[in-house]
Amino acid sequence: MERAVAGRNRNRGIGTAVPWELMDATPPRTHDPSSPPDADLVIAGQVIASRLILGTGGMTSPQSLREALVDSGTALATVAVRRVDPTTRHSLVDLLGSLDIQVLPNTAGCFTASDAILTAKLAREAFETDWVKLEVIGDDRTLLPDIVELVAAAEELVDDGFVVLPYCSDDPIAARRLEQAGCAAVMPLGSPIGSGLGIRNPHNIALIVEQAGVPVVLDAGIGTASDACVAMELGCDAVLVASAITRAHQPRLMARAMRDAVQAGRAAREAGRITRRYHARASSPFEGMVET
Amino acid sequence: MTVVLVNGAPWDGPPGTTVAALVAQWCESPRGIAVARNGDVVPKSTWEATQITSGDQIEIVTAAAGG
16 A cells, blocks of 8 residues: 555655545444434434425525425425514415424524524524524624634523524534534534535534534535535535525426435445545456456 | 504504504414514513503514525
């Protein structure tokens, strides 16, 4: 192995005898018989029938949203909490209810723990659910999480009986803090909300997966189906997709693509990918070759 | 008259108006609705008994498409 990479690549594996090209990018996994490939996603003791969670924002019409929700196969979808608009006739909660999709209220737009806590409490009152996708952002240009406010809000909401699913940075230490605060899952971003930049730091996502004792949901940044597939291959338990579907040219078709990508990525993760190799390795035997 | 802010806009009504009566004016149905009064959630079970008073800031919220 070492001989194979002698020369100019010899020193590229910093701090290790094996160059990075030869290392498997996914962490070593041990077989867990309690988690077969077709195992259900379970959050806070509740089975969620799909590993694709949908965001409902950004769609151009209620009909398109309905089609995308149905074709995605999702069982859990986020909604925002906003002032009532007396001119709006359709009810998002009724739509989700009619499709048997669980409502996951979010605290989108909140900049402080106190704003997020009030929003979560309003959501609990309005939708009769203890579940909340906790978002506390630091600025409106990047929409990146403010971890200090986020952890503070998570602690208070957990104490108040909420099932807290925090949207967080792709930082393993932040994710650990949130899990220690009692969150029912952690939802690290792949890249900024709505950016479609995919997973900018797959290694951090793999580290979060490796250490997490709660489900890991890749949230934010998914641009297309391959991003969702990679998230699952990295070992995430689920993926949350909003803009990549709702703002796609054909949302319904993208919803199907995301559904299939999540399933494919999950299966590939469970199957166990081959180790990356620096050079080729023949799959046909050399024995028995015709001699000329 | 009782003058309050509802979702940021001035609103006036008869003295003794309850949260339940206010919600009925603003929404077709109380389903999927929550109310905050001066920054605190008003539980649905207390809407009938809670009278708004002048100067209150009322927020009436529901689900909107999002994230």
